[in-house]
Amino acid sequence: MRCPYCGSLDTQVKDSRPSDDSSAIRRRRVCSDCGGRFTTFERVQLRELMVVKRSGKRSPFDRDKLQRSVEVALRKRPVEPERIERLVSGIVRQLESSGDTDIPSSTIGALIMAGLKNLDGVAYVRFASVYKDFREAKDFEEILGELSTDVSVAIGEADESTAGPARDD
Numbered sequence: 001m002r003c004p005y006c007g008s009l010d011t012q013v014k015d016s017r018p019s020d021d022s023s024a025i026r027r028r029r030v031c032s033d034c035g036g037r038f039t040t041f042e043r044v045q046l047r048e049l050m051v052v053k054r055s056g057k058r059s060p061f062d063r064d065k066l067q068r069s070v071e072v073a074l075r076k077r078p079v080e081p082e083r084i085e086r087l088v089s090g091i092v093r094q095l096e097s098s099g100d101t102d103i104p105s106s107t108i109g110a111l112i113m114a115g116l117k118n119l120d121g122v123a124y125v126r127f128a129s130v131y132k133d134f135r136e137a138k139d140f141e142e143i144l145g146e147l148s149t150d151v152s153v154a155i156g157e158a159d160e161s162t163a164g165p166a167r168d169d
């Protein structure tokens, strides 16, 4: 398993135990080169899922890629790795139980959005801004409005001119 920090292939398993629901084996690993610690999960893969992009291009579903998208959105957010793992597992389970082997990429995007919305508001907005390709301030307002009615976005207001009353000369 390649070290996610330095890219070294020399990593070792320090600890191995079943996940909470015993659907996976959780392994604590340490990199011999940089000392970086990370966790991997081994699980059953029921079916080969294919992701279909809007362009029609198909590629095998990649759980790691899904997890990376989620992790990028959650970078530096106070969310436990176990909760991220649960979110990703939940999405995969939904995809696997949908009955279709071909999954539109938009379906995955929508599931990530729904999951992040419950997990962390900041990550949700981050992901949505990329996924929905925000171009205007109102796109952000819309998504923030979904999160909380209290959230307001500062909008630069035009200076009100202090024009005095017309003067007679």
Ligand SMILES: [Zn+2]
Residues within 6 Å of the ligand: 003, 004, 005, 006, 007, 008, 031, 032, 033, 034, 035, 036
């Ligand atoms: Zn390393």
